[in-house]
Amino acid sequence: MIERPSLPLIARSYLKIALSSFGGGLSAWTQQIVVEEQRWIDDREFLSGLALSRMLPGPTMVNFAVFLGSRLRGFPGVVAALAGLLAVPFIGAVLLAMLYFEYQHIPQVQPALAGMAAAAAGMSIGMGVKMLMRRAGNLIELLIVAAAFILIGIMRVPLLVSLLFLVPCALLLIRGETK
Amino acid sequence: MNMGVLSELISFFGGLSLLSFGGGNAVIPEIQRHVVLVMNWLSDAEFVALYAISQSAPGPSSLFVAQIGWRIAGWPGAIAATLAMYTPSSILVYLVERSRQRFREQNWLARLEKSLAPITIGLIFAGGWIVAQEVGKDWTGWLLTAGMAFFVVTTKLNPLPLVLVAGIIGMLAWG
Numbered sequence: 001m002i003e004r005p006s007l008p009l010i011a012r013s014y015l016k017i018a019l020s021s022f023g024g025g026l027s028a029w030t031q032q033i034v035v036e037e038q039r040w041i042d043d044r045e046f047l048s049g050l051a052l053s054r055m056l057p058g059p060t061m062v063n064f065a066v067f068l069g070s071r072l073r074g075f076p077g078v079v080a081a082l083a084g085l086l087a088v089p090f091i092g093a094v095l096l097a098m099l100y101f102e103y104q105h106i107p108q109v110q111p112a113l114a115g116m117a118a119a120a121a122g123m124s125i126g127m128g129v130k131m132l133m134r135r136a137g138n139l140i141e142l143l144i145v146a147a148a149f150i151l152i153g154i155m156r157v158p159l160l161v162s163l164l165f166l167v168p169c170a171l172l173l174i175r176g177e178t179k
Numbered sequence: 180m181n182m183g184v185l186s187e188l189i190s191f192f193g194g195l196s197l198l199s200f201g202g203g204n205a206v207i208p209e210i211q212r213h214v215v216l217v218m219n220w221l222s223d224a225e226f227v228a229l230y231a232i233s234q235s236a237p238g239p240s241s242l243f244v245a246q247i248g249w250r251i252a253g254w255p256g257a258i259a260a261t262l263a264m265y266t267p268s269s270i271l272v273y274l275v276e277r278s279r280q281r282f283r284e285q286n287w288l289a290r291l292e293k294s295l296a297p298i299t300i301g302l303i304f305a306g307g308w309i310v311a312q313e314v315g316k317d318w319t320g321w322l323l324t325a326g327m328a329f330f331v332v333t334t335k336l337n338p339l340p341l342v343l344v345a346g347i348i349g350m351l352a353w354g
Contacts, residue, residue, distance in 0.1 A: 018237055018238040018239075019237050019238075020237070021237055021238065022235070022236070022237050022337075022339050025337060026238075026239060051292070052272070052275065052276070052279075053272065054201075054202070054292065055200075055291060055292035055295070056268065056271055056272050056275060057196065057197050057198060057199045057200050057268050057271065058196060058199055058202070058265070058267075058268025058269065058271070058272060059199065059202050059203040059239050059240075059241040059264075059265075059268075060202040060203075061239055062239055062241065062265055062268070062269065063268060063269070063272045066269045066272040066273050066276070067272055067276050070272075070273050070276045070277065071276060075273070078269070078273055082265070082269065085238065085239070086238065086239070086242070086261070086265070088238070089236065089237055089238020089239065089242055090238075090242055090245050090257070090261060092236055092237065092238065093232075093233060093236055093238070093242040093243075093245045093246050094245055094246060094249045094254070094257050096232050096236055096246070097229060097232065097245075097246035097249050097250060098249070100228055100229065100232060101225075101250065104225075104228070107354060108350050108354045109228075110224055110228065110353075111349045111350045111352070111353035111354040112346040112347070112349050112350040112354070113227065113228040113231045113232065113346065113349070114224075114227060114228070114231070114314040114320070114349050114353060115314075115319075115320075115323060115345040115346045115347070115348050115349015115350065115352070115353070116231035116232075116234075116235060116342050116343070116345055116346040116349065117227045117228070117230050117231035117234075117310050117313075117314050118310075118311060118314045118315065118319075118320045118321075118323035118324045118327075118345060118349065119323050119324070119326075119327040119338075119341060119342045119344075119345030119346075120230065120231055120234035120235065120310070120327075120342055121306075121307040121308075121310035121311040121314070121324050121327075122307065122311070122323065122324040122325060122326065122327025122328040122329075122330075122331070123234065123307075123327050123328070123331050123338050123342070124204050124207075124234075124303055124306055124307040124310075125303075125304060125307035125308070125311070125324065125327075125328040126327065126328035126329070126330065126331025126332045127204070127303060127331060128300050128303040128304045128307065129328065129331075129332050130331065130332055131296070131299075131300050131303070132300050133332075135296065135297075141296075141297045142297075144297035144298060144301065145297045145298075145300050145301040145304070146301065147301065148297070148298045148299075148300075148301025148302055148304075148305070149301040149302075149304045149305050149308070152208045152209070152301070152302055152305040153208055153301075153304065153305025153306075153308045153309060154305075154308075156208075156212055156216070158209070158212065159195075159198050159206065159208070159209035159212075160194075160198060163198060163200075163298070166298050167294070167295070167298065170294040170295065170297060170298055171290075171291075171294045174293060174294045174297070
């Protein structure tokens with residue numbers, strides 16, 4: 001990091017990231033703008049920030065915006081990054097919800113959105129498959145994937161209860177040979 | 180404005196914020212369970228529609244919670260749900276980033292991540308499954324889900340155009 005970027009520049013860059021990311025790809029656009037265009041951090045820092053954002057709770061790329069904002073400008077940087085990332089998409093999301101509830105009675109609206117939801121569900125499942133393939137999954141890991149899926153997806157056990165059972169099991173069973 | 184509903188929104192999404200290991204998609208099952216099954220704030224069809232919209236719109240797909248909040252309590256609900264969803268987790272990330280020097284030598288975070296990853300993957304499958312079976316009332320729905328999963332696994336292309344195509348297919352098949 002050569003010089004500290006201004007708060008408006010952080011917010012503007014994050015607005016650009018948010019508006020570019022139609023249909024996912026938020027992490028790719030963050031990398032493109034933060035590392036390639038602005039050169040605020042290098043690839044190594046980007047990946048370590050991404051790892052941190054993934055392991056803590058919260059939406060990953062929102063967490064990353066907090067990480068980057070804090071690293072660049074401290075707490076004001078966090079506010080600037082989050083405002084840039086969230087303000088316009090927040091208004092857009094609510095306006096789209098308003099449109100939906102206004103026009104949901106039109107016969108074509110619900111079938112079209114159901115088709116999109118079926119595809120988006122496939123997107124999410126495909127993402128899970130990719131994450132699974134990236135890990136040299138052993139049998140115990142696969143069992144934990146299956147246990148989490150059955151508890152939460154099939155039996156519909158509340159998340160907190162499921163985690164209170166799953167996390168200790170995972171910690172005990174998965175030997176952490178860490179980097 | 181009904182303060183009771185607002186405080187319910189804040190306590191649910193605020194708690195969810197700290198449980199959302201694995202990001203926004205991992206908490207879809209819990210949001211559906213609470214918002215549709217327990218509280219009856221949204222119908223199944225409305226949940227699925229807002230899910231489709233938030234997954235396709237620009238910005239974090241977790242802004243789904245803003246749409247839910249708006250439906251339940253208007254703009255105050257949207258703001259309350261959004262702040263509740265992002266504030267606790269953001270504070271945690273901020274505190275960890277500030278003290279990263281101390282964390283550098285410790286590998287318990289990496290250990291935790293390694294253990295949590297399979298749970299996260301199971302949660303992501305559960306979220307996809309819950310939506311897929313809701314819209315998979317005939318083979319068209321299941322085919323759209325399976326086709327999209329295959330596309331995402333085998334290519335690196337932006338899936339959004341295909342989501343829109345799926346919308347047209349849905350309109351033709353079910354409209």
